[in-house]
Amino acid sequence: MSVEPVRAEASGAGGWFIADLADRTSAGIAAAVSRQIRTGALAPGARLPTVREVARELKVSPATVNQAWRALAAAGAIVARGRAGTFVGAPATTAVGRYQRLHPPSCSTFRIDLSRGTPDPELLPDLGAALRDLTRNQANDLAADYLGEAVLPELAAKVRADWPFRAERLAVLDGALDAVDRMLSTHVRLGDAVAVEDPCFPPFLDLLARLGARPIPVRMDESGLLPEELARAVTEHEASCLILQPRAQNPTGVSLTARRIRELSDVLHGADTLIIEDDHSAGIAAAPLRSLGSRLPGRTVHIRSYSKSHGADLRLAVVGGPAELLDPVIERRMLGAGWTSRLLQRVLLSMLDDETAVHAVTTARAEYRRRSAELRRALAMRGITVARGDGINLWLPVADENAAMISLAAAGIKAAPGGPFIVGDYPPTDHLRITISPLTDADLDWLTTELAAATTAAPTYRRIRRS
Template sequence: MHAGFVEIDGSSPSDIAAGVARLITSGELAPGDRLPTVRALAGQLGVSPATVSQAWQALGRAGLLESRGRAGSFVRRRDTTWLPPRTQGLAGYLGDARLDLSRGTPDPTLLPDLSRALARVSASADTPSYHDLPVLPELERVLRDAWPNPVESITVVDGALDAVSRTLETVVRFGDRVAVENPGFPPFFDLLDALGAERVPVELDEGGVTPESLRAALDARPSAFLLQPRAQNPTGVSLSVARAEALARVIRDHRNGADLVVIEDDHSGQISTAGDVSLGRWIPDRVVHVRSFSKSHGPDLRIAALGGPSAIVDRVVARRMLGPGWTSRMLQRILVDLLTDGQSIDEVAEARRRYFSRQRALATALATWGVEPSRSDGINTWLPVHDERSALVQLAAAGIRVAPGGPFFATDAPGRHFVRVTVGLVRDGAPDVAAALAAAALPTPPGVHSLEQRWA
């Protein structure tokens, strides 16, 4: 039996599960390692086999353990090697759960009905030439009318991450430095690793990226700055106009600011309660703004708009002509319909209202337990916990899955323990969800055993 098992503190199922989870996190237990039998570990720890069995079940629900029948229980091997490294860190926790709040996806019941748009565009969705304009003129007009500031060029690509990726490939060279929010969006970090770029973290407070942190990052001469202006993932914070202006002023006044390209990912704008904001209002020649419609209109639409200086946007368009060429004009027509149809506009507005209500309901319920998440916009919130791994396991035992905080940090973050909770999927029962989150978040959870029983 592995020597680390003797160091497990506590005798409850949660204590045992958390102890084994720490052995997996530290690498003392590797993927594929066989775990001791329930009876053997129970004897070593002086607990009942039923207690160890409950711990094993919690680890299984957390995606850390798999049972192979009579062969025993093993540390789960990841079968998602096609995913980038940090995305694997999130996907490793997918699986069955009574309430999955880990995915960062919108509530499908709050997306606008596509049937009307599909019926209206079917007769006109054709492309007679491979060299037509990449953006339908009617879509470009709608986008420009809603853009946060005037821009030279706008194009359409296959989702926000596609837009960010193609812009980075245009402005970042191998060995360049790129300023990134810390915490930030894990796929951005994987993208930069693939490009051979070095991450320069900038810190956030309740108002978003701090001017002081950005000023310090600019000393390293980054070629780009990845910024989420609204409903930042994972924290849910949105920039005020005053903070955005302060960040633009830092860039404009810094000796290295002239060489910087700001890439803004406005992924949740249509369901955000914050108003339009872009640093392009003050430094338009240095900002590429990306507007996605996945969270507001449907992830499977795979469509986002990209606008900014022609010198950058035109290069993105030219490179795409040697690949996908253009984003499906059928999808573009559907998007035009969704953005102009009164009923669809009302449905998105109702979704925005409900997400705000769900954020407020969960925050209020958490406050009754003495737990305060970040002030969040959009569908996610960032919850501090006493021990990340223990919280994940304990919530899994309660039938709730959340995303681990570790992959969201741009650098190693010892002592910083968080989980990301997709609050937008908490349709009802906010007090019960808050009770389970509080039990997992606090160092000495109040009424933890009764809460686990409540969700069992």
């Protein structure tokens, strides 16, 4: 729901109040105050009126204003100082994001890098054939058209054929993360609670932090999100949005089961929660796709990425869902990038139709599954159990994250720390994310030995773990 412009006026309390506000719910009030802060109408340190003063001016209950204030405080926009009153917070300093901590810039001298979470370049389809298929006339026709279809009709027809539910609207965006970013920026407001998987893909948490939204962790088991945890996020925290990865979840490799889809949809039935599904490993995931959109199509936006299956530099993801949810994203994008290159869309379409490229993706899927199984089997022979997963990542349990990272680095192995994936500050157990795409049969024996040793590596300091 859009919020009409507000005006700030002086109040008898020496602060300000907002008037002419169309959306007088707690979310609307929080959004209006947040806008005043972002535009500078409310300077850092400005004293806010009391909850009762705002409630009286807006003709709403104090409870409604109090809820808005709590959302703003949770996002760091305002600060309560007891009897002194409530004040606009100081601008937050930009901290190093989780994704940057996961992939810090460095001059790598590692023998093998298992930290990147990217596919094996040797297993990607050959782009050359698709580029040759893009004739000069086709290229010129597409490149010259500013006002053509944003999505190639042939590509739309191709992806609709196996979309997990009937999508009212399709869009092509610049990769899955771009799609998640645009959906969140359009539909999530400051102070909103957003349910996320725990562990979670770090960029999702970075995006929510920049929006001032509150991530609500939802734990998982081998079948996906725990229904009782999601119910808590929806009922107790009033989560307005849910972000999930339906298969080959990064970092755990977990895929949703059919039974879990039914259980989660039962939890979400009757709620207004927006569902954003990121199928980032489409094509290379062995598990069948199961979507909440099959049961809740009116509130589900599904994202299918082609980065891991066909190449990251294509920067292509197809997004499908209700027009009510996607049209605002599409309309806003027309004021900027406008559309994703139809030349690249044509290249992808060519590969989706080409038997050789299709065979390459099928081969990659089988090979990733084989490498993952071989590594898990070799670790099991050394007494290390790793839960079965899909895709290109393993979630390796270790006694201590830092000690394990140091142990592997000494052996010339780079891994991804588990900390950035954890929603809270103190994970109950430690893990590393291991990407299996660089693994070769020649590496298996020595690599497994070093990974097994790293799982039991002890820190040189006493660590206090909070429950």
